[in-house]
Amino acid sequence: MLVLCATGLVQESAQEPVHEPVHEPVHEPVHEPVRVGSKSFTESVVLGEVVRQLLVAEGFEARHQTELGGTRIVFEALRAGELDAYVEYTGTLREEIYAGRDLAEDGALEAALAGDGLRIVATLGFDNTYALAVRADTALELELETVSDLVPHTGLVYGVGHEFLERSDGWPGLAARYGLAPDSVRGLDHDLAYRAIAVGEIGVMDVYTTDADVAHHDLFVLRDDRTYFPAYAAVLVAREDLDERCPGATEVLGRLADALDEARMMALNARAKIDGLPEDAVAAEFLGEAFGLVGDVRASSLVSRVARATGEHMFLVGISLLAALLVGLPLGVIAARRRRLGRVVLAAVAVLQTIPSLAMFVFLIPALGIGWRPAVAVLFLYSLLPIVRGTHAGLRGVPRPLVESAAALGLGGWARLRLVELPLALRSILAGVQTSAVINVGTATIAAFIGADGYGKAILSGIRRDDTAQIMEGAVPAALLALLVQGAFDLFERAVLSPGLAAQNERSNDG
């Protein structure tokens, strides 16, 4: 994140010195960055990059928090003031964010957003909604242009996504509105549907109107002539107070109004998804063509990316594990000493384990925002169980005669714990901490969902771009780090565990 900022600064002064005086008369030079967010799919990342690079080109400092874990997380971050702007779809705002308000029209959105201190600063000009598509040659042959044209052709096989097939606002409603009664409708995975339509196994499929694969597979999108599908117009949502911190930013963002239509967006998606161009390069291309601006593309080597991700990852794991130790050990001791309280403590840490991480993130954003703080908090909570359990089990497993011996010697409770019980429970405690650490290394990859990066970021990008090499860039170091942690703990155990205990297992095996 810091690296990114610094790069932005350097580029700003190197490339756009002329813009500095523009802001100077009214305010001190603006150094507070505009924080842009995006969700974990290509179109969102490309548009986030477009917004960031536009701002940089206009002399602002801007950061782009890519691939946040989902609508809820990005929107909550925006509302909490952790982000300043991101591209959303009106349909998503209506149906998902303000689902309870029953907003029938896009027009009603302005008021709802204003209630959260937000506003739409630009309507980008394209819709990314559901549509039906056929192969271009089929469209020509059967003279298909609109969905209504499909009605007489009942012999065409429909292959639609499982979700689309079930949703009342999906296939059932669509068929009813148009009077579609095909002989065969099959539920299909989206990626499989593209392959199936290419070889002619199905004739019609559901698509998103800006889907890169539509162009790639040479499909023809049928017009929704009875306007069945809801509007999913892409809009740039920003905080109303953006100009207070970054004067003039809103105006710059407004330049994106009507800058893209479906075809153009689809082309940009295809550049990223089909041609494999990085999103920042795609965004730079677009800014060059549409506004004649020079984009801000950062190149980085594999080594520097992995090194940075390793640093971020180890930071997340280290802090969360340390905190879990500081809390988990005393909890384990208390749990072992007081049976009833112990049961409550063990149940509580076990319940924590069952809360899905994304739910926990959404829950934590108002208090901790996005970035490393909520990530560390979630990892901390997940790390507690093995540590508390290991400590509890270890202490409960200390043979009663030894506990009595220690008491009979005249050692006080605290001294007994420190000199006898904890050393005897050490193996079990260490096993718990080790389990925590290894799981933590793996779990920390979810931190990318909330903008804390680490190895998870490469994994998420790789999955999104269907780029195995990029997935490996995150997955392999994560696996190696897990092995390293495991090995380090084995060595540590050998170093600190009393030789009097080390051979205990062998002995009992002999017996």
Added chain:
Amino acid sequence: MLELRGVTKSYGEAVVLAPLDLVCARDETTVLIGPSGCGKSTLLKLINGLLVPDAGEVRFDGTRLTPQNAQGLRRRMGYVIQEGGLFPHLTARDNVELLARHIGIASAQRAARIAELCELAHFEVDLLGRYPRELSGGQRQRVALMRALMLDPEVLLLDEPLGALDPMIRAGLQEDLRSVFRACAKTVVLVTHDVGEAAFFADRVVLLRDGRVVQEGAPRELVERPAEPFVEAFVRAQRTGWEAMS
């Protein structure tokens, strides 16, 4: 030295000790004997303060034992449990001096005391660096005894100290134990279920059954003047093997 008055103890429904009185005189060896479950180990734990009686009182050198003063008084009572109760993560030396070090006794002083104890308990100094698992059963019991004697306590409590040993080692350790008791002139309370052992150590034997004192006195008295048929039966049960052979 030790006085128990009207002491009772039960675990839930099970009464382990009925109201019981017991006095152990200074510098005498008292042996508590009886069949399993007669409450003799419980009695030892009450004396040591590991257990708190439901009723009655325990006095140590005139002071009533309470949960508040138990920890301090325990340091004046050495305690050896059946399997020795040595801490497996500590060497023999660390086991012996654990408490002494904890309460801040200087290392030179500790070393001198350990040397003394090794001689007394017939334990080879070379073995002090070993962990319990590297010692034989007899050696472990000697270390446990040294640990109990480290702070030169006034009272020594032993719960079946020879119980887990095989007969040969047992005989040797038995001799050594008795010479230690005599050399140190301590008030000793020893628990056993073995009549022969009781006779070997005891100045006075206390025979328990179901949490009550059945008979107490010099070992010879139990054989010659059993108070009730149970005493005779208990004593004879352990001697029949020998008699059958002779």
